[in-house]
Amino acid sequence: MFAPETERFPSRIERGLPADWRVLNGGYSGMTTLHALTQLPAKIVPFASGRNRLVYFVPMSDSNALIAAGHYWSASKNVSPFVPAAEVPSVERSSREASAGLLRALVSAARALGVDLAVVASPFRRGDFSTDAALQALYRGERGRYARALQRFALLREVAAEVCAEQSVPFLDSQEFMEDPALFYDQMHLNLRGQQVYAEELGHRLPDLLLALAEGEPAAS
Numbered sequence: 164m165f166a167p168e169t170e171r172f173p174s175r176i177e178r179g180l181p182a183d184w185r186v187l188n189g190g191y192s193g194m195t196t197l198h199a200l201t202q203l204p205a206k207i208v209p210f211a212s213g214r215n216r217l218v219y220f221v222p223m224s225d226s227n228a229l230i231a232a233g234h235y236w237s238a239s240k241n242v243s244p245f246v247p248a249a250e251v252p253s254v255e256r257s258s259r260e261a262s263a264g265l266l267r268a269l270v271s272a273a274r275a276l277g278v279d280l281a282v283v284a285s286p287f288r289r290g291d292f293s294t295d296a297a298l299q300a301l302y303r304g305e306r307g308r309y310a311r312a313l314q315r316f317a318l319l320r321e322v323a324a325e326v327c328a329e330q331s332v333p334f335l336d337s338q339e340f341m342e343d344p345a346l347f348y349d350q351m352h353l354n355l356r357g358q359q360v361y362a363e364e365l366g367h368r369l370p371d372l373l374l375a376l377a378e379g380e381p382a383a384s
Contacts, residue, residue, distance in 0.1 A: 164192055165348045166358050175362035176369070195225050195242065196265040197235040203272050211278040216376055218369070219269065220283045220337075221323045223351040225262060226315040234261040258315070262322045270330045281333040281376045284320045286361070287351050289313065290344035301350055312350070333375040340364045 168174060177186035187210055189202070199219065211217040231237035234256060256264070266282075273280040292298050292306050302308040320336055327334035341364070346357030353361055 164352045166353070166355055170355055170358055172353070172358050172362040172365060175358065176366055179362075179366050190220065190222070193224050193241055194222050195228050195235060196221065196262070196269060197228070197242075200265060200269050200272060203269065203278070204276060208276050208278060211273075216279050216281065216373055217273065218281045218283060218372070220285045221266070221319055223285050223287050223316060223319070225319050226312065229258040229262065229315045229318065234258065235265060258318060259322060262319060263326055266322060266326045267330065270326065270332055279376055281335070281372050282323055282327050283334070283365075283372075284323045284336045284338060285351070286338045286341035286347075286353075287316050288344045288347035288349065289316075289338075289342065295344055297344075297347075297349060331379070333372050335368055335372050337361070337365065 171188070173186045173188040177184065180186070189207060189210075199222075207217060225235075227239075228235045228237065228242045231239050231242050235242060237243055270280060270282075288295075288298065290298055292302075292309050298309055302312070320338060324334055324336065326332070341357070341361060343360075346353060346360055348354040348357070
């Protein structure tokens with residue numbers, strides 16, 4: 164989003180790899196972990212077998228599901244993978260239970276289908292609300308809304324780290340090296356400079372992540 168395809172971090176990373184390597188980006192705008200779980204057997208399996216590996220970036224779009232009625236199983240067209248959604252009450256779950264349950268299901272499904280999986284917690288814009296005009300505009304000047312959004316983003320990172328440790332899945336928290344708010348177009352989309360920096364930083368860390376994946380051991384964040 165907001166960058167030509169050749170300037171996005173997957174393309175940039177591919178250009179830094181040997182010529183016989185390919186990087187395929189399977190994400191799309193608004194995708195959540197529930198969407199990814201349904202896409203895994205339908206679209207990803209043919210591309211993630213043999214020597215291929217899947218690196219799953221936990222989407223910040225999940226934060227929208229955490230505030231929807233029923234969470235990921237909401238009737239919201241922006242959240243539900245099925246429209247219209249079933250007009251039945253969703254099972255009550257906490258945000259943490261909903262997020263952790265889906266990520267565990269994704270890990271289990273990947274293993275059952277022979278897909279080697281590593282997980283990355285995606286970055287987001289975290290700035291000083293008092294001086295960050297973009298954040299003020301996004302949250303209409305309401306500092307409380309921004310604070311609640313940060314709590315949801317933090318929850319997604321925590322859940323990803325916990326589930327990966329529990330399931331012995333290699334994990335990388337990319338927020339740790341993307342703290343500069345100037346790298347973002349808005350709350351969760353990288354600008355051109357952000358795409359460049361993210362590609363460079365991931366390029367340094369992906370070899371260790373993939374090595375840990377090959378060895379079947381968790382990677383340090």
